[in-house]
Amino acid sequence: MSDPTDADPAFAGYDYVLPSLGADMDEGRVVEWRVAVGDTVHRGDLMAVVETEKSDIDIEIWHDGIVEAFLVPIGELIEVGTPIVRLRSIESGAASQPHAPTPTQPAPAATEPGRPEPARPAPVRSQPPPAGPPPAGPPARPDGQRVPASPLARRLADEHGLDLTMLTGTGPGGAVLAADVRGAVPVEPLRLESPRRRTPSTMRSLIAERMSRSNREIPHYHLARDVDVGRLGSWIAERNENRPITERLLPAACYVRAVALAAARHSEFNGSWVDDHFEPADSVNVAMAISLRGGGLVTPHVRAADERSVDEIMSTLNELVSAARSGNLRASWMTGSTITITNLGDTGADLVHGVISPPQVALVGFGRSRQRPWIVDDLVTIRPIVTATLAADHRATDGANGSRFLATIANHLEHPEDL
Amino acid sequence: MNTDNTLPDSADHRIVDPVTMILAAIADVAPELEPELAGLDPDVDFWTELQLDSMDHLSVMTRLATQAGRDIPERDYPRLTTINELRTYLGGGQ
Numbered sequence: 320m321s322d323p324t325d326a327d328p329a330f331a332g333y334d335y336v337l338p339s340l341g342a343d344m345d346e347g348r349v350v351e352w353r354v355a356v357g358d359t360v361h362r363g364d365l366m367a368v369v370e371t372e373k374s375d376i377d378i379e380i381w382h383d384g385i386v387e388a389f390l391v392p393i394g395e396l397i398e399v400g401t402p403i404v405r406l407r408s409i410e411s412g413a414a415s416q417p418h419a420p421t422p423t424q425p426a427p428a429a430t431e432p433g434r435p436e437p438a439r440p441a442p443v444r445s446q447p448p449p450a451g452p453p454p455a456g457p458p459a460r461p462d463g464q465r466v467p468a469s470p471l472a473r474r475l476a477d478e479h480g481l482d483l484t485m486l487t488g489t490g491p492g493g494a495v496l497a498a499d500v501r502g503a504v505p506v507e508p509l510r511l512e513s514p515r516r517r518t519p520s521t522m523r524s525l526i527a528e529r530m531s532r533s534n535r536e537i538p539h540y541h542l543a544r545d546v547d548v549g550r551l552g553s554w555i556a557e558r559n560e561n562r563p564i565t566e567r568l569l570p571a572a573c574y575v576r577a578v579a580l581a582a583a584r585h586s587e588f589n590g591s592w593v594d595d596h597f598e599p600a601d602s603v604n605v606a607m608a609i610s611l612r613g614g615g616l617v618t619p620h621v622r623a624a625d626e627r628s629v630d631e632i633m634s635t636l637n638e639l640v641s642a643a644r645s646g647n648l649r650a651s652w653m654t655g656s657t658i659t660i661t662n663l664g665d666t667g668a669d670l671v672h673g674v675i676s677p678p679q680v681a682l683v684g685f686g687r688s689r690q691r692p693w694i695v696d697d698l699v700t701i702r703p704i705v706t707a708t709l710a711a712d713h714r715a716t717d718g719a720n721g722s723r724f725l726a727t728i729a730n731h732l733e734h735p736e737d738l
Numbered sequence: 739m740n741t742d743n744t745l746p747d748s749a750d751h752r753i754v755d756p757v758t759m760i761l762a763a764i765a766d767v768a769p770e771l772e773p774e775l776a777g778l779d780p781d782v783d784f785w786t787e788l789q790l791d792s793m794d795h796l797s798v799m800t801r802l803a804t805q806a807g808r809d810i811p812e813r814d815y816p817r818l819t820t821i822n823e824l825r826t827y828l829g830g831g832q
Contacts, residue, residue, distance in 0.1 A: 559812045564803045567812065569792050612770050612789075640793045644768070664791045 333382060334390065334402035337369065338480030340376050340653050345399050347371045349391055358386045359409060366404060371525075376650065384408055400477060468495035471601075475500040497601075522615035530674050537592075537680075538713040541672045542721045546729045548688055549702045554735040570688070571607070571662050572633035576738050577731035578683050579603045579624035579632075582658050585724040587716050589657045591678035597715040602626075606656035606676070607636065609643040617643045618659055618676065619652035629738050663687055673710035680712035683728065707732075756806075756825040763801040767794050780821040802828065 337347055351368040354360055366380045384406035391403050466483040468476070472495045476483050481500060488495035551573060559567040582589040582603045590599040606620040619639045621632055642648045659676050662685045671684035686706045693702035707728055711721045731738060757780075764784070765772040771788050778784055785795060795815075803810045806828050810818070818824050 556812060564796075564800050564810055567796065569796060571793070612768060636793070637797070641767075641797065666786070666789070666791065 332387070332405065332407045333384065333482065333485075335366065335378075335380070335404045335406065336480045337397055337399050337401050337403050338378070339399040339477070340369070340371055340650055344371050344653075346396055347399070348394055348396050349389075349403055350394065352389060352393070353377075354380075354386050354404075356386050356388060360384060360386060360406070380406070382406065382408075400480075466495060467492055469497060471497040472500045522611075522613075526615060529676075533674050533677050537675050537677060539675060539710050540713050540718055540721065542709045542711070542718060542725055543670055544707050544722075544725045544729055545691075546705050546707050546732050547693060547702045548705045548732060551732050551735045552688070552703055566630065568629060568633050569636075571664075572629045572636055573732065573735060573738055574660060574662055574683075574685050575605050575607065575621055575624050575632050575636065576627075576629045577728050578658065578660055579605050579621075579627075580731055580738075581724055581727040582681075583625040584727060585720065587720055588681040588711065588724050590680065591657070592680050592712055592715055593678055597680060600655075600657035602657070604655050604657045606659040606679075607639065608659060608661040609640055611644060617648060617653075618656065619643060619648055620656040622652075622655075658683070660685070670706040670708050672708060675710050675712055680715040681724075682710045684708040684710070705732075756828040757821060759802065759805050759828065760821055760824050763798045763805065764788070764790075766801060767797040778821060780825075783819040784821060785819060 337349075339345065340347070347369045349367050350370045353365040353367055360366070360380050361383045362379075362381055364380045365377050367378045369376050369378055385408075387405045387407045389404055391397050391401060397403070467488065467490070468483050469490065473483065475481075475497055476486070476495070483495050486495050486499050487493075489499055490496040548570070551570065555568050555570065555573070582605070586599045587597065589603055590597060592598075602623045603625040604620040604622045605624040606618040608616050608618050610616045619642070621627070621635045621639070624632055627635070639648075639652060642652070656676070656679065658679055659673075659682045661671055661673055661682060663671055665687045667687045669689065670686040673682035673684045675682045684707070686708075688703045688705045690701050691704040692699050693704065694700070695702070707725060709721050709725050711724075716724075761775045761778075765775060768788070768790065774788065778787070784790075790798070799810050799815070799818075802824070808828075810827075814827070818827055
């Protein structure tokens with residue numbers, strides 16, 4: 320059987336796998352099909368509604384084709400990478416045509432060639448949850464071949480639900496590189512649609528599941544450090560004084576920037592714990608926990624925050640918060656977060672002992688700013704203080720690294736003019 | 739598509755009543771709070787009452803500044819905590 324080796328829309332067939340819609344997502348369930356078997360579908364059509372722990376997400380089709388079969392039942396909890404829909408090309412005609420079972424699809428269980436239905440995905444509930452996201456390397460192809468690709472490229476392809484055989488490799492011997500995968504990721508292939516929130520109780524149970532897993536698997540350690548934000552406050556006020564309201568900064572943007580700079584320097588806090596080892600990320604994508612008024616929260620990220628100014632970060636935060644609260648988050652904001660911030664804000668508590676979002680290894684928390692007695696040059700004075708905390712994965716780092724990481728964050732916030 | 743229809747429309751028919759403008763700005767930023775707005779005490783600190791955070795605050799103020807066609811400097815924020823304070827500030831007076 321021949322593999323479709325290029326991205327020609329006239330492919331022979333394609334199994335769509337459940338994509339990861341965030342670094343912390345490794346399972347989900349199809350709650351609704353938006354197509355029917357036998358339908359002719361086109362790139363961009365809505366295919367299914369997938370329920371993740373935090374929201375429902377519409378999945379779009381990336382190729383023209385005819386829906387041949389649904390591969391998973393509605394409502395069943397399945398792992399990322401599980402094939403969910405089989406399409407055949409419009410040109411390939413009859414459904415009886417032998418179908419290449421897309422051997423390189425990163426399915427958790429390899430599909431037997433020629434078998435009409437793939438093996439049912441492993442029942443997730445009846446076994447220990449996976450230690451991280453799906454394995455970085457897909458299982459060997461049934462025909463024994465493997466598309467040459469870098470491990471990072473495999474991971475990325477896996478995350479985006481892309482078939483490596485569909486990509487053109489630019490590496491040595493035609494190996495698929497990360498850049499090739501990135502180039503092939505459709506812009507906004509998935510998106511959350513207009514206000515369609517999870518009911519609070521569903522959101523609660525899903526967060527419960529997620530956070531229980533984090534606490535079960537990640538040996539957390541927690542550190543705290545008080546930061547004098549007096550200079551930061553004056554710096555922001557001075558800056559905002561001369562600016563129109565649309566260009567004003569909030570401390571949150573400075574927090575994101577400070578954490579991003581610190582994470583770039585202390586790269587052992589920026590990445591994922593997968594397969595019993597830490598994988599540093601190649602960019603700093605700082606996720607921000609945004610609470611929803613109906614209950615629950617979402618964590619979209621500011622991509623490459625270490626390379627962006629505070630003003631750029633502020634404008635992205637505005638966009639993220641308004642999208643999160645109106646239910647219009649884009650999947651690209653949810654995928655590939657490398658570290659998370661939770662900012663309690665000025666109506667919040669003094670400090671937070673956070674729960675890490677797996678497979679990330681660190682979460683930085685900021686409590687409310689409060690007036691505290693503070694000693695400066697041997698004199699007791701009153702300063703606005705914010706307690707910054709770090710929840711970190713002890714498998715990846717120790718308290719000594721964590722202390723240095725927090726110190727770097729504090730230092731950035733205490734010298735805002737360098738942010 | 740009709741995505742642009744609302745903007746020119748609201749600009750053409752600028753809301754003149756400050757209270758309506760304030761309530762509309764809040765409802766715009768936090769649609770789920772709309773049912774609560776009718777019963778809002780005009781003399782209560784509604785930011786706290788409605789649990790609006792700093793990002794909401796900035797969004798509401800930005801909308802008001804745009805609608806009213808004037809800047810709202812940050813130093814004025816502390817005295818703009820109730821509907822009545824905002825109404826007076828935005829020039830409604832009565």
